[in-house]
Amino acid sequence: xTRSRLILRCVVLFYIAALIGVPLIFVFQQAFLHxxxxxxxxxxxxxxxxxxxxxxxxxxxxxxxxxxxxxxASLWIVRHPSRFTxxxxxxxxxxxxxxxxxxxxxxELVYAQGGWFGAALAKLGWQVMFSFPGIVMASIFVSLPLxxxxxxxxxxxxxxxxxxxxxxxxxxxxxxxxxITLRSITWAAAYGVSLTLARVIGEYGAVxxxxxxxxxxxxxxxxNIGANFDNFNNYQGFVGAVLLALSSIVLLLILGVARHRERxxxxxxx
Amino acid sequence: MSILLNEVTKYFGRDxxxxxVTDEVPQGSLTALLGPSGSGKSTLLRIVAGLxxxxxxxxxxxxxxxxxxxxxxxxxxxCFQDYAPFRQMTVFDNVAYGLKVQxxxxxxxxxxxxxxxxxxxxxxxxxxxxxxxSGGQRQRMALARALAIKPEVLxxxxxxxxxxxxxxxxxxxxxxxxxRELGITTILVTHDQAExxxxxxxxxxxxxxxxxxxxxxxxxxxxxANDFVQGFLGPITTLNGVACxxxxxxxxxxxxxxxxxxxxxxRLGFEVRVVVRSTNNIxxxxxxxxxxxxxxxxxxxxxxxxxxxxxxxxxxxxxxxGGAFAVPYDQGAL
Amino acid sequence: xxxxxxxxxxxxxxxxxxxxGRQFRDVRATSTLSxxxxxxxxxxxxxxxxxxxxxxxxxxxxxxxxxxxxxAVTQTESIDALRLTLxxxxxxxxxxxxxxxxxxxxLVRDRFAGQAIINALIDLPFAxxxxxxxxxxxxxxxxxxxxxxxxxxxxxGVTVAxxxxxxxxxxxxxxxxxxxxxxxxxxxxxTLGASPARIFRTITLPALMPALLIxxxxxxxxxxxxxxxxxxxxxxxxxxxxxxxxxxxxxxxSDQTNSxxxxxxxxxxxxxxxxxxxxVTAQRLAKKRT
Numbered sequence: 001x002t003r004s005r006l007i008l009r010c011v012v013l014f015y016i017a018a019l020i021g022v023p024l025i026f027v028f029q030q031a032f033l034h035x036x037x038x039x040x041x042x043x044x045x046x047x048x049x050x051x052x053x054x055x056x057x058x059x060x061x062x063x064x065x066x067x068x069x070x071x072x073a074s075l076w077i078v079r080h081p082s083r084f085t086x087x088x089x090x091x092x093x094x095x096x097x098x099x100x101x102x103x104x105x106x107x108e109l110v111y112a113q114g115g116w117f118g119a120a121l122a123k124l125g126w127q128v129m130f131s132f133p134g135i136v137m138a139s140i141f142v143s144l145p146l147x148x149x150x151x152x153x154x155x156x157x158x159x160x161x162x163x164x165x166x167x168x169x170x171x172x173x174x175x176x177x178x179x180i181t182l183r184s185i186t187w188a189a190a191y192g193v194s195l196t197l198a199r200v201i202g203e204y205g206a207v208x209x210x211x212x213x214x215x216x217x218x219x220x221x222x223x224n225i226g227a228n229f230d231n232f233n234n235y236q237g238f239v240g241a242v243l244l245a246l247s248s249i250v251l252l253l254i255l256g257v258a259r260h261r262e263r264x265x266x267x268x269x270x
Numbered sequence: 271m272s273i274l275l276n277e278v279t280k281y282f283g284r285d286x287x288x289x290x291v292t293d294e295v296p297q298g299s300l301t302a303l304l305g306p307s308g309s310g311k312s313t314l315l316r317i318v319a320g321l322x323x324x325x326x327x328x329x330x331x332x333x334x335x336x337x338x339x340x341x342x343x344x345x346x347x348x349c350f351q352d353y354a355p356f357r358q359m360t361v362f363d364n365v366a367y368g369l370k371v372q373x374x375x376x377x378x379x380x381x382x383x384x385x386x387x388x389x390x391x392x393x394x395x396x397x398x399x400x401x402x403x404s405g406g407q408r409q410r411m412a413l414a415r416a417l418a419i420k421p422e423v424l425x426x427x428x429x430x431x432x433x434x435x436x437x438x439x440x441x442x443x444x445x446x447x448x449x450r451e452l453g454i455t456t457i458l459v460t461h462d463q464a465e466x467x468x469x470x471x472x473x474x475x476x477x478x479x480x481x482x483x484x485x486x487x488x489x490x491x492x493x494x495a496n497d498f499v500q501g502f503l504g505p506i507t508t509l510n511g512v513a514c515x516x517x518x519x520x521x522x523x524x525x526x527x528x529x530x531x532x533x534x535x536x537r538l539g540f541e542v543r544v545v546v547r548s549t550n551n552i553x554x555x556x557x558x559x560x561x562x563x564x565x566x567x568x569x570x571x572x573x574x575x576x577x578x579x580x581x582x583x584x585x586x587x588x589x590x591x592g593g594a595f596a597v598p599y600d601q602g603a604l
Numbered sequence: 605x606x607x608x609x610x611x612x613x614x615x616x617x618x619x620x621x622x623x624x625g626r627q628f629r630d631v632r633a634t635s636t637l638s639x640x641x642x643x644x645x646x647x648x649x650x651x652x653x654x655x656x657x658x659x660x661x662x663x664x665x666x667x668x669x670x671x672x673x674x675x676a677v678t679q680t681e682s683i684d685a686l687r688l689t690l691x692x693x694x695x696x697x698x699x700x701x702x703x704x705x706x707x708x709x710x711l712v713r714d715r716f717a718g719q720a721i722i723n724a725l726i727d728l729p730f731a732x733x734x735x736x737x738x739x740x741x742x743x744x745x746x747x748x749x750x751x752x753x754x755x756x757x758x759x760x761g762v763t764v765a766x767x768x769x770x771x772x773x774x775x776x777x778x779x780x781x782x783x784x785x786x787x788x789x790x791x792x793x794x795t796l797g798a799s800p801a802r803i804f805r806t807i808t809l810p811a812l813m814p815a816l817l818i819x820x821x822x823x824x825x826x827x828x829x830x831x832x833x834x835x836x837x838x839x840x841x842x843x844x845x846x847x848x849x850x851x852x853x854x855x856x857x858s859d860q861t862n863s864x865x866x867x868x869x870x871x872x873x874x875x876x877x878x879x880x881x882x883x884v885t886a887q888r889l890a891k892k893r894t
Contacts, residue, residue: 099829106657161354169368202733204832248731
């Protein structure tokens with residue numbers, strides 16, 4: 001045990017603890033500052049309850065859509081490369097570099113009353129901006145690349161010999177997809193899905209603009225937390241924050257398991 | 271089932287990968303598709319399998335045109351070089367895959383798979399996963415999986431390339447006897463000429479997408495159609511500008527052949543390689559048996575006289591001293 | 605040795621493919637049809653959500669002319685916001701490039717109890733909503749701080765928040781490369797008498813550089829657009845601690861659409877340049893090694 005190794009270990013552990021550990025613990029401490037009783041009655045705040053429901057609904061719609069698109073696009077990009085798929089790949093990665101505020105802004109420019117599609121939508125009676133569909137679109141935008149970035153490298157590495165073999169054994173494309181392809185990308189896809197879910201329920205800046213932040217109508221849980229803090233209801237804000245922190249921890253566990261399973265798969269490949 | 275390849279042509283973009291390939295593979299034979307990397311042999315195999323479309327020409331299986339039939343309906347067995355195991359399934363499920371596709375009942379599947387696993391000596395591995403198997407075991411599993419659907423044709427794409435020498439040798443002979451026993455028409459792609467020579471009934475040599483020569487291993491070794499085939503099928507060296515086999519060079523009386531100095535003597539187990547440098551500074555090598563080498567008792571630095579042995583598959587005129595006497599190829603080899 | 609195979613009856617052979625003449629053109633036709641439909645679907649999905657909105661952004665930024673765009677971007681408040689954002693992003697990314705490397709090293713090359721927990725914790729900033737991080741940092745290091753520090757309204761506060769959010773990028777990009785590095789080159793260097801520090805500097809670090817650069821590039825791009833985790837601790841004091849994204853937000857809500865779009869486009873161009881720079885440098889380094 002060399003001294004430099006020990007020093008490095010301590011420095012890194014201290015950095016992680018200070019930067020990540022302390023805030024995490026602090027959230028819990030703040031939420032339970034006044035005991036369990038106060039915590040549970042704060043949970044019954046109508047604005048927060050509604051925001052939880054709204055966030056869940058958005059997730060239920062946005063996550064499957066993006067996962068479907070992500071897996072499908074990844075398969076297409078890797079197995080049937082073309083000029084089109086190269087462009088597709090680039091476009092999918094674009095949201096990585098765009099600030100959430102800009103995401104909200106660009107959606108507003110198109111779908112708000114004065115926007116490009118604003119008049120047409122109003123005529124149809126469809127409201128996108130300041131309403132559920134807009135929140136879903138913003139969530140999809142920000143989480144667009146998360147599944148593909150996990151699945152594409154894996155598909156490239158695995159190659160398609162297994163699928164080809166399955167077709168010589170008489171299997172059709174649907175059977176091949178479910179019995180071979182999907183099963184080989186399970187854990188990478190799970191990792192991507194978890195990241196997508198985390199991003200969708202945690203999105204703030206984009207949803208802030210797109211939803212209008214109307215409490216009890218279009219306010220997601222993240223917006224609810226922010227609003228509470230803006231109104232100096234810090235405690236209520238932390239109650240909501242700890243709920244999200246808890247869900248993050250659950251997702252972290254899933255991410256950890258997924259990464260571990262992927263590593264085990266890689267080990268025997270070598 | 272016989273296989274007919276008729277004027278098969280394939281382009282990858284603008285690159286011509288297969289150029290008018292025509293061959294008829296007889297029923298029950300084991301044909302080796304031999305050639306260097308990039309010769310198009312794997313592509314050809316995949317075209318026969320239906321895994322790759324062709325640009326021109328057609329494929330017939332037993333007289334039926336299958337050019338537009340997809341792979342899943344061609345009823346062939348295919349084995350990849352990397353074995354392509356279904357990693358998420360047990361060995362049993364791997365082998366059973368084709369049978370499940372045919373919707374056979376469980377009892378029948380179990381019996382068939384058990385029979386196949388004992389055929390390939392993997393009975394005790396039925397519940398293991400491919401990652402727990404060695405390379406040779408994975409290849410046997412891949413074979414069992416391909417044979418499960420009782421194919422009429424077996425296509426093997428460099429099946430032994432990734433194995434170490436001893437396993438390769440064992441598996442090779444085993445596949446040969448299996449193929450003879452079952453009588454399945456088989457095409458084996460390989461870049462290893464020794465392997466092809468050892469187990470194939472007939473060889474098809476491809477180079478840059480064209481067939482160079484077709485024939486039995488013996489006839490092609492002794493009567494190669496051109497330089498490429500000769501160089502590919504066995505070791506060659508040059509004596510006085512003419513390509514020949516190292517074991518076809520013999521020592522002769524001084525004055526009757528090319529003069530050369532022995533520069534190195536290498537013992538390679540059962541044979542001895544004698545490296546010589548002739549007067550025009552070209553290196554050749556001569557292959558002698560252990561006995562011959564002992565009898566001759568050569569030393570490094572010694573001066574010897576060499577010529578190509580009579581009757582060594584070429585026109586019976588020997589290489590003349592000093593003359594770039596081009597020996598014509600035996601026309602009968604083609 | 606392997607046993608001799610048993611005989612298989614030919615009678616159990618399969619159905620032969622159909623006779624000459626019958627073509628399976630149908631299969632090909634449907635696949636081109638479905639391919640076209642899939643293309644259409646993908647294009648529609650992406651257009652509605654990403655492409656058309658981005659087009660609207662560029663149009664809006666320039667629909668009053670280049671002059672208007674330039675004026676909006678070069679407003680003092682805009683320049684200050686962009687400058688602050690770039691400064692904080694740079695410092696945070698630089699620190700996290702080193703910290704990420706060190707963390708990846710400790711996670712891969714070291715062995716201690718609780719390593720798995722630390723490994724999982726690294727992903728927390730990916731999983732945790734930005735607003736949660738934002739309000740927590742504000743409370744931790746602001747007027748109500750239990751540590752009695754107050755870095756709200758300062759570039760330091762902003763930088764710390766960005767450090768939290770961007771750490772996983774650098775760690776996770778270096779980690780897999782470090783894991784797949786075998787010790788061969790390093791052992792060879794050691795036998796030649798190189799010290800551990802020298803081995804690291806001349807062998808290990810160059811091997812990790814491309815991945816580190818890509819991770820740092822991603823961190824930087826994320827940093828300059830960050831909002832939720834930064835907006836609380838920064839207090840949005842214009843010219844002092846206002847980041848670019850907050851500035852764009854304030855322009856957007858006060859209906860100064862053209863200015864908002866202009867500054868947004870400027871920010872995106874900066875992000876694009878950064879990403880290109882980092883990726884190209886990484887590729888060049890990687891190419892030099894092969």
